[in-house]
Amino acid sequence: MPVFVPSPNFDVRSGPPDMVVLHYTDMEDAAGAQAWLCNPESRVSAHYLIGADGKVTQMVREEDRAWHAGVSHWDGSSDVNSRSIGIELDSPGHRPGPPSFPAAQMAALLTLLEAICSRWSIAPRNVVAHSDVAPLRKIDPGEGFPWSQLIEAGLALGVKAVPPADDVTAPSLFAALNRCGYKMPDDDAEAAALVRAFHRRMRPDAVDAQADGLTLALARAFADAVAADRAADPHR
Ligand SMILES: [Zn+2]
Structure with missing residues (x-):
């Protein structure tokens, strides 16, 4: 079980979650990120924070609506916070190159994702990046994120190599x-x-x-x- 450090930054969902949104914290360390996500003045939170060392901290109950996605859109819906569980990965962010994610952090993420997706019957198509749901504002978790590990575990969707199309419009x-x-x-x-x-x-x-x-x-x-x-x- 993860440590639970409550954040006040949540409200009520309009329905059960059917998505997971992956983020990076873009901060120096996990302690600072946790303090920010639990600070009432920040007005942001996430359900989980995973340290670079793989330590998992929960800040909002999965039943509640954490404030992690902001103005976002996915699959015809613009209330992504109501539909999703938000996971923050402790990371310094793009500086300017994309960050990589340590093995211990990825192992903890895979274990957590497996449990969340099974608990709420979340389909692989709905495990997405913050940049997928808010392309104009966000670039996290970045092009260095190892999607292949999630795809191999059946937790996200990928595609095989394809030849280019010749009818681009x-x-x-x-x-x-x-x-x-x-x-x-x-x-x-x-x-x-x-x-x-x-x-x-x-x-x-x-x-x-x-x-x-x-x-x-x-x-x-x-x-x-x-x-x-x-x-x-x-x-x-
Ligand atoms: Zn984010």
Whole structure:
């Protein structure tokens, strides 16, 4: 059982959680992050904080709505806090390169995620990055996050290598990304941020690349994986 250090920064959910949002703290150490997430003046919190050493601290009950996602959108919903459990990974953040995550921290995350997803029947398609649900504002946990470990454990969705598509258009790309769960962009800034968020997740070595045939092929493959996950999900 994790240590419970209560944060006052929560309220009532509109329904049970069906998502997990992964964050990094972007702070010097876990003690400072914990103090901030429990400070009533910060107006932010998360359900869990995982130290670089793998120590897990819970700050908000899973039944309650922690304030971690901010203005966000996923899968047609803009109240991501009501739908999700938020996990903060102790990390100094991009400085400016993406951080990596120690083995002890990843082991603790996998154990915790397994328990959360089983407890609430959370599907792999809904285990996402903060940058996925708030592309214009957030870049955490960053392109250095080892999604492959979650994918291998059946806790998140990934895609296999695909050949580039040769029919790239903005509407086809954003329709595919929208089928993945991403918000349809309202303007050019949102569109560019969305491409970066998707690259951060699926092409970590090409975060700043322009959208191209590979971006579209990956978006279609991911959208197909999301559709298959939804079809197999009795709670969809
Ligand atoms: Zn975050």
